[in-house]
């Protein structure tokens with residue numbers, strides 16, 4: 001994998017716009033992240049097109065279903081040769097074990113713990129008694145014991161998770177350079193703080209994609225790392 005830890009989230013409806021943006025900043029990112037918005041609109045064809053840029057592709061599909069269904073979905077995306085794929089750790093141990101077993105050898109499977117758009121109140125509202133930190137640690141332990149390569153968590157938890165899972169692969173979204181708006185993210189840190197705490201991949205979308213000058217924004221973030 002490239003040394004630059006930044007994966008650009010291409011959350012936009014148009015394939016040509018996603019491709020143009022990725023091309024523009026390609027020298028200042030380490031990979032691209034294609035999520036639900038992109039995959040639902042453009043599917044396998046879209047992923048094949050963006051593969052042509054030669055950057056590692058992170059498929060952030062956040063699979064969450066019964067083990068048989070998730071394993072079948074993993075097999076169906078095998079042909080896309082993703083570097084990283086996400087499943088929801090809350091799907092449970094058997095689901096994660098089957099997801100990992102169905103993934104390609106060169107694909108890292110990571111478990112989403114607590115979405116960075118959620119805070120304490122949101123967890124309480126869905127019946128989770130733990131705070132985001134406790135819940136992320138619990139789900140990280142489960143993901144580890146199920147054989148996943150790592151997890152997704154916010155920059156607030158990654159340091160603690162790193163201590164309990166030394167060789168884990170940690171993906172951190174919810175990143176905001178100083179003076180960026182939060183948008184819908186509630187547990188944010190700067191890219192540098194996340195990297196210093198042990199993140200292996202920094203997922204960054206709007207601070208680059210919605211910047212007036214995306215290339216300048218990508219370069220500015222790179223300079224902080």
Ligand SMILES: O=c1ccn([C@@H]2O[C@H](COP(=O)(O)O)[C@@H](O)[C@H]2O)c(=O)[nH]1
Pocket residue numbers: 009011035060112114115116117152153173174175183185203204205206207
């Ligand atoms: O907990 C999570 C898991 C995934 N994401 C994804 O990361 C990007 C963040 O985009 P920004 O524009 O930088 O906020 C987005 O694609 C999410 O689906 C996350 O934010 N939090």
